[in-house]
Amino acid sequence: QVQLVESGGGLVQAGGSLRLSCAASGRTFMSLAMGWFRQAPGKEREFVAAISWDGGSTKYVDSVKGRFTISRDNTKNTLYLQMNSLKSEDTAVYYCAAAQAWNYNGMHKSDPDSWGQGTQVTVSS
Numbered sequence: 117q118v119q120l121v122e123s124g125g126g127l128v129q130a131g132g133s134l135r136l137s138c139a140a141s142g143r144t145f146m147s148l149a150m151g152w153f154r155q156a157p158g159k160e161r162e163f164v165a166a167i168s169w170d171g172g173s174t175k176y177v178d179s180v181k182g183r184f185t186i187s188r189d190n191t192k193n194t195l196y197l198q199m200n201s202l203k204s205e206d207t208a209v210y211y212c213a214a215a216q217a218w219n220y221n222g223m224h225k226s227d228p229d230s231w232g233q234g235t236q237v238t239v240s241s
Contacts, residue, residue, distance in 0.1 A: 117230045118142045120212045125235030132202050132239075138195040138212030138232055146190040149215045151223035152197045154208035154237075161211070165197060166223040175222040179205075204241040209234040 119141040128134055136152070151166035165186040166175045174186055185198040195212055213228035 118144055118148065118214050120214060120230055120232035122210065122212045122232040122235040125210060125237045127238045127240065128202055130202060130204055130239055130241045133198070133200045134202065134237060136197040136199065136210055136212075136235060136237070138197075140193045140195065140214065142193075145193040145214075149218040149223065149227075150186075150188055150195045151213045151215065151228065152186060152195075153211045153213055153223075153225060154206075155211070155234075156205075156208040159208075161225050163222050163225065164210070166219070167195070168218045173218065173220075175220075177222070199237070202237075202239045204239050207237060207239050209236050 121139045124136040147169055149168055152164040153161050154164050155161040163177055167186045167188055171188050183201045187196045211234045212232035214230040215227040
């Protein structure tokens with residue numbers, strides 16, 4: 117397993133931007149599919165975005181398309197999520213996740229075998 121640590125969360129006004137980072141330990145990062153999930157209070161954890169091992173393929177949930185961008189830097193063992201035009205409904209704890217295989221349909225919450233501890237994103241309206 118790989119160890120994942122998220123950072124970059126915080127409080128932002130609606131319409132603002134944040135960039136989340138996920139630092140991974142271990143030399144297997146470049147072989148892993150990576151993703152972001154989020155969980156709002158009282159709701160189930162939901163898929164947000166995923167990226168293939170080489171960054172060549174990405175998937176997004178419809179609600180963030182055009183606003184969020186997932187990327188990775190395999191030389192730094194780091195995953196990113198650039199979030200623009202934030203809305204109050206984006207408020208949640210955001211989790212970084214790693215999976216052994218790329219899922220062309222995105223990343224189901226049963227796919228990852230490693231999770232980060234989460235970082236809070238709060239969007240005020």
